[in-house]
Structures are given as C-alpha cells and as structure tokens.
Amino acid sequence: MKEVQKIKIALPVLFSFQQTLSFLDRGFDECLYVLTNNSVAKRIELSDGEGVIRISQVKKWLEVILYKDKITRRDVNEVRAFVIDWFDMDRDIKPFYALLKKHKILNHLVYDYFGSRLIGIPNLFEALCWAIIGQQINLTFAYKLKRALVEECGEKTRFEDQVYYAFPSPKSLFNMDRDVLVKMKFSRQKIMYLYTISNAFINNDISKSLLQNCKSKQARIEKLTDIKGIGIWSANYVLMKCLRDVSCITYGDSGLNKAIYILFATDKKPSKEAIDSVFKDFKGWESYLNFYLWKTLGSRL
DNA sequence: CCCCAGGGCCATA
C-alpha cells in the first residue's frame, strides 16, 4: 500500500450516499467491508493486483481513495467502474420515482428512502455463494456463516490496523476440508451446493460474461437454475444484485412476502398472482420495487 | 416446545 490516489465521481441526481451507508450498515455482522459514520472501505481485486478503497462524500462528489502498492491508469479506471456498479450510480431512476409517486399505497417510499440505490454484489461467485448461504436461515446466522468462511479462506490485507478480506476464490473454497465447513455449522446441503458452484467456476461452466452473453433473460435464468442449489429465488436474486437486471422479482422470498402481506393485506404467503398484481404497475423497475419493499421491513428483516 | 428464517431438492402420487 505504498501509493495513494484520489478518484472523484460526480454524484448523480436522486442519489444519497447516506442511504447507501445505512443500507450497508444494517446491524449485521458484515465481514467484506468496514464502515465508519461517513465512509465505507473495502479490499478490491484489480487486474494489476489488490488494493483497498475508502469511499466518502465530499460536497457534490464521491471521493474514492485507492491505496495500493503501484497504481496504474487501469487501476483507476477499474476502481471507478467498480464503485459505479456497486452503488448503481449510472442508472437514471427518475422513471421509477414517477411510478412510485403516483401509486396509492407506495408513494411514501420515495420520501422514506429518497436517493436509495440498489446496492449490488459485483462478484458473481460471491453473489451465488451468498444466495446459497442465506437460503432458509435467518440473516443473523447467515452472516455468521459467511464470516467463518471468509476468515478461513478469503485472502486478506492488513492496512492501518484493520484487516480487509476478499471473498474466497472458487479454488480456495473448493479445496476447503468438508469437516471444517461442518464445524462452522454449514448444513450438508449447503456444503454440497458450494462445492458444486466452486467447481462450475473452476471449469468455466459459469461466469459473468457467459451470463451476459445469454440471448434472453429466460436463458440466463435457465443457466443459473441448472446449477444444483440455485432455484428461482436465487437466480432472480443474482440477476438483480450482480447482473443489474432491474426487472427481477424474488419469488419465494420470505421478506418480500412479509412486506406485501403488511402493505397490501394479502395472505401471509401471497400467491404468485397477488405478487404480480403488486408489481404490474412497475414494469421495467421490478428489482427496484423489490429492493424498496425489503427496506420497508426495517434494518432487520 | 413450537415455528419460521432473504429456499431448494428429492421422493412420492
């Protein structure tokens, strides 16, 4: 970390960095970034090696400080692209807000979460593993599992009295001893799914570019759900959080069910038709509505 | 002790 470089990104309209920070800081035991009152820092993997970035707001700009041994022009471009992707800063969400404002029941969400963007998981392997880890268990426990995994086999950087972890690589996860994962309290199913996904990445059966090159959304869903452990919920979750597809609905999601039940007085587990009727006024913005509905449940789901 | 968590797979009918 011998060199330092400041990178400025202009704030888009309808973007709130405070909302971004409050989403990242939901009281869960997150291990892949470090928060302060007004900044977030994380380890970043770049083509020319790893570094640490710290992001804060300075007036009308996002200021990203990159710490790295030797900083290249390519590093700077990649960091800028990473942050824009992570916080979904390139998207014009005016059309979404227009739809929200005229909705009878949901219009207050504009003001409750003003400038809140769909925060992503740019790393596809991490997004898929996180979908597996989070299935069927409460998020508090899911974050504990993730931390155990990351601390065991994620690469780390020590910088200014802090440890910054990378999410494990497919190879390092694949090579983890089964018993170690059992001791961490992963279920046998989750362990098998994680191995399967790791192996798929190692063999290049799945990658972000392979998904991006699929002809249709349906083809992407099929490619994802071909993987054992990835069902319809996980596929939509990953397309939303990693591929930045804004037209996804996480069918089967307990949090989504709960939000719709509370706001629309449906069954506790609303039918697909009931869910679709909520989303029908938000064509092309389903992922954003999905994300905002999650937010209505509060910091802890 | 019960039920359910940001599900999905498999067996059965």
Next chain:
DNA sequence: TATGGCCATGGG
C-alpha cells in the same frame, strides 16, 4: 404439477 420431508441453527 402438487405436496411433504429434510436440512442446521438461532431467535421469538
């Protein structure tokens, strides 16, 4: 196609 059991643990 639909339904029920199973997974592992923790919180309510």
